[in-house]
Amino acid sequence: MTVRTRIAPSPTGEDLHIGNLYTAFINWAFAKKNNGQFIVRIEDTDRARLVEGAEEKILTTLDAFGLSPDEKPVRQSERLSTYKEYAEKLVESGHAYYCYCTKERLEALRDSQQKESKPTRYDKHCLNSEKVKNENEKRSYVIRLNVPENKSVSFNDLIRGKITISTSEIDDQVILKSDGYPTYHLAVVVDDYLMKITHVIRAEEWISSTPKHVLLYEALGWELPIFAHVPILRNPDRSKLSKRKNPVWASWYLEEGYLPEAILNYLALMGWSHPEEKEIFSIDEFVSVLDLKDIAANGPVFDLTKLTWMNGEYLRAMSAENLQSAIFNFHKGKYSQELIQKTIPLIHERIKTLKEYDDYCQFFIESPKKYEIELNKYDELLKSNSESLSLLEDWQADKIGEVMQQVADQSGLKNSEFFMALRVAITGRKISPPLNESMEILGKEEVMARLKTIA
């Protein structure tokens, strides 16, 4: 039997959630490891929350991370008749029933249950309702799962072991909505079965609804897939990773200049560790050593600081050529290939994200608009330095350095203070790439111009 995994994102946000990227990565890697298939299914059954363009964005992001599906993505909204067919089959077999209750009745029911501090469950009021035959009547209905009473439902989770929940905890869930769309619970079971998904690897938040799915599988007479509930990524305060407290869109990380491989490498470390305790490893290596059983059930805090460190490691490990094109592409032509090539030796070990190239190198293409320290008191110095430099024919970093060192020595200032003033005069900033080399790249003319501006 070939392993088939899937992710089922719903197009209700701006983009793929980083937590979804995490589960996608595990699903993808597990499929690869077993020479199986990784599938994407768009769960677009919530028409109210549907966001235009989200589906395309999700697919694009997945591609950007190299987690492309092995088959054409499936869209649930195009499979309505299938879900309806199975829902009706369930009604026939007594595992589900039509429900005509109004929103008002349901709310009243919930309110009274809450007042008595009872669990809020549907009261099976419509259990024996017939389907409305007369179309003119136009009563809207839903189909509910007929959950048996006091039965315990168990399933095995690859990561957590056996999980048992009593049906007294399970509501008669709506499986087909009045708009004809299925709810997640019906759709996921029908699709996973029809698409021959062997391993359902999804986030921990689904554990409590899994028994509903188990009931559905049983009612339909289908064999259960293997379940593995991976941990939910957390905010620093340990709540579920959310956009209020953290950047959550996968593309945000790309836009900040993190490399897909670094992000994935970092994500692999959430709830899992390399058998040899390595921190940095390739995606291929992860695929080869991954075992779902080794994923821990704790909810890890997503730590941007460590991701940033790791991204720096990846950047430093890149060849100059690859880094050059990565920077060029990231900044979309803002910097010329030539300039990037020249500056790479200066910034290769300094930048931790591709975006940081701006912080170090923007001054090459743009004169400082402001200066991070007050330069007035250095006027004379800057002027004499300017004069010495103007005499220099051979505009090379080491020569430039020699000339400036002489000025520094005569100034009586400490090297650190003297060069800091110069650094700020030329780059505008206290933090910059090495000064002599930067001046060489900038060119004599531009350097003289910038020094003149100050003095």
Add this chain to the structure above:
RNA sequence: GGCCCCAUCGUCUAGUGGCCUAGGACGUCAGGCUUUCAUCCUGAAGAUCGCGGGUUCGAAUCCCGCUGGGGUCACCA
């Protein structure tokens, strides 16, 4: 609140009964290198393994209880 899941340095984790006076990584701090920053190197602090009971000659590791955190209780996924 009911139910379910989880519990080792601030964070990610190693650890599956003796090798643990608990190892690594990030971060932090100190020092070295240094014309800034970063890289690199050296070192340090940091976890009575959430707490309390058992089981055992022996427990971070097994069992129970408690506490804490999280998730979930929709015609959302």
